[in-house]
Amino acid sequence: xxxxxxxxxxxxxxxxxxxxxxxxxxxxxxxxxxxxxxxxxxxxxxxxxxxxxxxxxxxxxxxxxxxxxxxxxxxxxxxxxxxxxxxxxxxxxxxxxxxxxxxxxxxxxxxxxxxxxxxxxxxxxxxxxxxxxxxxxxxxxxxxxxxxxxxxxxxxxxxxxxxxxxxxxxxxxxxxxxxxxxxxxxxxxxxxxxxxxxxxxxxxxxxxxxxxxxxxxxxxxxxxxxxxxxxxxxxxxxxxxxxxxxxxxxxxxxxxxxxxxxx
Numbered sequence: 001x002x003x004x005x006x007x008x009x010x011x012x013x014x015x016x017x018x019x020x021x022x023x024x025x026x027x028x029x030x031x032x033x034x035x036x037x038x039x040x041x042x043x044x045x046x047x048x049x050x051x052x053x054x055x056x057x058x059x060x061x062x063x064x065x066x067x068x069x070x071x072x073x074x075x076x077x078x079x080x081x082x083x084x085x086x087x088x089x090x091x092x093x094x095x096x097x098x099x100x101x102x103x104x105x106x107x108x109x110x111x112x113x114x115x116x117x118x119x120x121x122x123x124x125x126x127x128x129x130x131x132x133x134x135x136x137x138x139x140x141x142x143x144x145x146x147x148x149x150x151x152x153x154x155x156x157x158x159x160x161x162x163x164x165x166x167x168x169x170x171x172x173x174x175x176x177x178x179x180x181x182x183x184x185x186x187x188x189x190x191x192x193x194x195x196x197x198x199x200x201x202x203x204x205x206x207x208x209x210x211x212x213x214x215x216x217x218x219x220x221x222x223x224x225x226x227x228x229x230x231x232x233x234x235x236x237x238x239x240x241x242x243x244x245x246x247x248x249x250x251x252x253x254x255x256x257x258x259x260x261x262x263x
Contacts, residue, residue, distance in 0.1 A: 001043050001044070001045045001053075001055075001075035001076070001078075001079060002043065002044065002045075002046075003036075003041065003042070003043055004035045004036075004042040004043060004044050004054075005035065006034065006035055008035065008042075008044060009030065009034060009035050011051065012030060012035075012042070012044065012051065012054055013027065013030060013031065015051045015054065015067070016030070016054065016065060018067060019065065019067055020194070021112050021114070021231065021250040021251040022065060022090075022091045022112070022251050022253070023054070023063070023065035023090075023091075024112075024189065024194070024196050024231055025056075025058070025063050025089075025188075025189055025196065026054060026056050026063045026065050027191075027194070028169075028189040028190065028191045028194060028196065029056060029058060029063075029189065030042065030056070031191040031192070032167070032169045032189075032191050033169075039058065039059050039163075040056065040057065040058050040059075041056070041057045042054065042055070042056050042057075043055045043056075043079060045075055045076075052066055052067075052068065052071060053065070053066045053071055053073075053075075053076065054066075055076060055079060057083060057085065059156060059159075059160060060085045060086045060087070060156065061085055061086065061087040061088065061089070062080065062083075062085050062087070062088045062089070063089055063090065064076060064088065064089070064090035064091075064094055064098075065090060065091065065094075066091075066094065069093060070093075071094065071097075073094070073097055073098060073101075076098065077098070077101045080098070080101075080102070084258075085258070086152075086257065086258045087255065087256065087257050087258070088105070088255070088256040089253060089254065089255045089256070090253065090254060091251065091252070091253055091254070092109055092252040092253055092254045094254070095107060095109070095253070095254025095255070095256060096254065098256065099254075099256065102256070104258055104259050105256035105257060105258050105259070106256070106257050106258075106259060107254060107255070107256050107257075108235050108254070108255050108257075109235070109252065109253070109254045109255075110233055110234050110235035110240070110252070110253055110254075110255070111233070111234050111240050111243070111244075111249055111251070111252055111253075112231060112232075112233055112249075112250050112251035112252070112253055113231065113232050113233075113234060113243040113244075113247040113248060113249055113250065114229060114230070114231055114247060114248040114250050115197070115220060115230040115231065115232055115243070115246075115247045116230075116247060116248055117246050117247060118216075118217050118220035118221055118224065119217050120217070120221055121213070121214060121217050121218070123210075123214055125175060125210075125211075125214060126175070126176075127173055127174075127175055127214065127215065127218050128173065128174050128175070128176065129171060129172070129173060130161075130165065130171075130172035130173065130174045130184075131165065132162040132165050132166055134172065134174060134181065135158040135159075135161040135162040135165065135172075136154065136155075136158045137180070137181050138158070138161055138172055138174065138181060138184050139152070139154045139155075139157040139158035139161060140154055141181055141184055141201050141203065142157060142184065142199060142201050143157060144201075145201045161186075164188070164189075168190075169189060169190055169191070170186060170187050170188055170189060170190055171186060171187045171190070171219075171222075172184060172185075172186040172199075173185050173186065173215055173218060173219050175211055175214075175215065177206070181203075182202065182203040182206045182211070183200075183201070183202045183203065183206060183211040183212070183215055184199060184200070184201050184215075185197070185198075185199060185200040185201075185215040185216060185219050186198065186199040186219075187219065187223065190223075190228070193227070193228055193229060194228055194229050194231070195223045195228045195229070195230050195231070196230075196231050196232065196233075197216075197219055197220070197223070197230055197231070197232050198232050198233060200212060200215060200216060231250075232247075233253060235255075
């Protein structure tokens with residue numbers, strides 16, 4: 001295992017493209033930001049000059065990918081011990097292996113979908129594209145939802161949201177009522193031809209409205225206009241059934257969330 005260098009970028013991207021649905025955030029972030037920034041680092045493991053594993057640390061999370069179905073993860077475990085984080089994610093079989101080495105993570109599994117269908121809906125409800133100044137209020141809404149935002153801190157998530165909005169690598173869409181944000185959905189990562197969408201959160205007292213459908217379809221419409229393939233991750237059985245009826249199932253993933261929460 002070694003830290004990736006700038007000259008490794010293209011061969012890493014070529015490697016990730018072969019299994020894009022299993023490494024979306026890895027691929028998009030390396031496309032957008034390169035190999036290393038103040039909040040991002042990339043490592044690779046090789047065998048006979050061929051890449052075997054790619055790992056990215058993004059803020060306080062790790063994303064892991066290998067094309068192998070039974071990768072040897074000894075060096076990955078060592079790296080994770082060296083850099084404690086609050087979340088680790090990757091293809092389901094990789095997370096199943098890693099879970100055997102750590103007893104302070106809660107593990108959940110989900111499904112990756114390619115969202116290839118949406119409805120254009122006419123509405124009088126004003127759907128807004130959020131600005132950087134909305135990031136803290138959006139983060140507060142997300143963090144109040146344990147399933148989606150339980151592993152974040154408000155300040156840490158707000159920083160990430162503002163960064164994505166500022167750089168154009170992510171967009172947040174919101175609905176306001178009586179001055180406050182009551183619904184949010186986002187492209188959490190975007191690059192040429194690809195977007196990952198999610199983070200749809202509706203304030204409790206507005207969950208019987210049409211806001212979820214309106215936000216989701218509006219966001220998909222905007223991405224489709226830009227000819228992007230749109231992916232999403234689902235954990236709950238309810239949302240897996242929903243997406244299975246509409247969209248293309250293209251992978252399974254796992255997420256490990258530390259019980260040693262960051263302050």
